[in-house]
Structure formats: C-alpha cells, structure tokens
C-alpha cells in the first residue's frame with residue numbers, strides 16, 4: 007500500500023494544535039502545514055510548521071500531494087467546521103480522520119471522513135459514526151447507535167444503545183441519553199443533562215430529567231449567530 011499522504015490541517019486554534027499533536031504522535035500521517043484565511047493568520051508558524059493562506063492552498067500544497075483535516079470546534083453549532091469541510095472537498099482534497107489508538111472500536115463500527123475520535127471513547131458493535139464528527143475523550147457510544155454528520159460531543163457522554171444523535175448537534179460533558187432516544191438535528195444538549203425522551207429539532211435541553219428551554223442559553227445564541 008502507498009504511504010498515506012501528508013496532511014494540511016485547516017484551522018489555527020487550540021483544536022488545530024491538538025489535532026497536530028495527535029496526528030504527530032499517534033498516526034501514520036505527517037502534518038505539513040496549517041491553513042486558514044489570510045485575515046486570521048496571527049503567527050507564521052505553529053508547532054514548527056508554516057501557517058499558509060487557505061486561498062492559495064492548492065498552489066502551496068496541492069491536493070494530489072496532500073490530504074486535509076479540518077480542525078475547528080463547535081462554532082455556529084458546527085456549521086463553521088462543515089463550511090470548511092465543504093470548501094476543502096470542493097478544492098479537491100481527500101479528508102483524513104483521526105481515531106485514537108486508545109479508543110475501543112469494535113470491528114464492525116463505521117466511521118466517516120474528517121472525524122476526530124480521542125482517547126477512551128468506546129464504540130460498541132454496530133455503531134455508525136457519520137462525517138465530520140468530533141468525539142472528545144471518554145464517551146460511550148452504545149450498541150447500534152448512530153451519530154449523524156457534524157456532531158460535536160464533549161467528554162464522558164453516555165449514549166445508550168439504539169440511540170440517534172441528529173446532525174450538527176452539540177452534546178455537553180457528562181450528558182446521558184436513555185436507550186432508543188433520538189436527539190433531533192441542531193440540538194444543544196447541556197452538560198449533565200439526562201435525556202429520557204426524544205427531542206425536537208433546533209432546541210436546547212437542560213437538566214435532570216432534561217427539559218426543553220424556550221429561552222436559549224447564552225452559548226446557544228452565540229453559536230447560532
């Protein structure tokens with residue numbers, strides 16, 4: 007098999023630096039550069055690699071020689087990361103995923119492109135992870151559950167068996183989903199929420215048991231701007 011192409015990481019914030027660290031020390035990928043819009047370039051180098059203008063990327067790091075990884079957080083309820091994924095794919099780049107060697111991934115789990123799956127995630131049999139999904143450290147994804155595209159899940163979330171987490175949703179630290187719960191698209195599930203029943207789209211849920219909030223949390227407003 008030919009060696010995997012080196013990577014360009016799209017982004018220059020904390021998540022980009024974290025992605026570089028994980029790819030450097032726990033993957034077969036070399037990180038060649040970071041790329042971001044010229045207006046956002048603050049320093050010429052990060053982690054001893056150049057930060058280049060995204061608009062010139064096809065010239066400096068063409069897609070026949072480099073793959074990409076979009077390392078951006080949950081801004082605009084994950085739409086910011088999705089926008090960059092769409093842009094970089096349209097420019098011809100293949101997208102890598104990072105799956106920690108310390109994650110437990112059963113043999114029949116499927117994982118899409120541009121996923122970032124950190125240490126101590128447990129992905130049980132028959133789970134399906136879409137594209138552009140971040141699972142920060144220590145989540146449990148129960149058997150036959152589905153995580154749709156563009157989800158960002160913070161740490162130590164328990165997704166019981168047969169659940170579905172809708173596209174673009176954010177799930178905060180220590181939240182829990184009962185078996186068979188379906189989180190609708192564009193949800194913000196607050197930290198520590200215990201979700202006992204399926205949810206409505208475009209909503210924030212909070213508390214134990216989780217309830218829908220009619221007034222959005224400050225952060226929900228900010229991420230949807």
Ligand SMILES: CC(C)(COP(=O)(O)OP(=O)(O)OC[C@H]1O[C@@H](n2cnc3c(N)ncnc32)[C@H](O)[C@@H]1OP(=O)(O)O)[C@@H](O)C(=O)NCCC(=O)NCCS
Pocket residue numbers: 160161177178179195196197198199212213222223224225226
């Ligand atoms: C939902 C969340 C955004 C609320 O933040 P906020 O809008 O700034 O909320 P505030 O601090 O202004 O609190 C508003 C009210 O909700 C309550 N509240 C806040 N977070 C709560 C939570 N997770 N569960 C239950 N109640 C909560 C507060 O006690 C306060 O109650 P009060 O009006 O009776 O005093 C926040 O709790 C959260 O979940 N953040 C995500 C954290 C996370 O997982 N980060 C991952 C890092 S990658």
